[in-house]
Amino acid sequence: MSDPVYLTIEDLLGLVRALQAGPVRDLGLLDAAGARPRSSVFGEDAYATIELKAAALLHSLVRNHALVDGNKRIAWLAAVVFLDLNGYRSSLNQDQAFALVMSAAIGE
DSSP: OOOOOOOOHHHHHHHHHHHTOOOBSOHHHHHHHHHGGGOEETTEESSOSHHHHHHHHHHHHHHHOOBSSOHHHHHHHHHHHHHHHTTOOOOOOHHHHHHHHHHHHTTO
């Protein structure tokens, strides 16, 4: 597997603008959410697959509430963009995507 392509804080801010979400309430929380997929434990990736990295990104963006408005929308878009940058596509339809994001939002 080649090295994953990660979203930067600038990328996330661009997605916020594209969605007309926000404003950003806490830049540090947004940055931390973007950094989570890069996490390692004892020198190993905390999230071993691209799918797990995307899930970690989505979860952090939904739960960190870095934006005043649009946290769930940015979380889904960021996960889809992250997957796309790494050669993956989501197979979820709109209802499934909604259910996934809402499950993350309520901590399931």
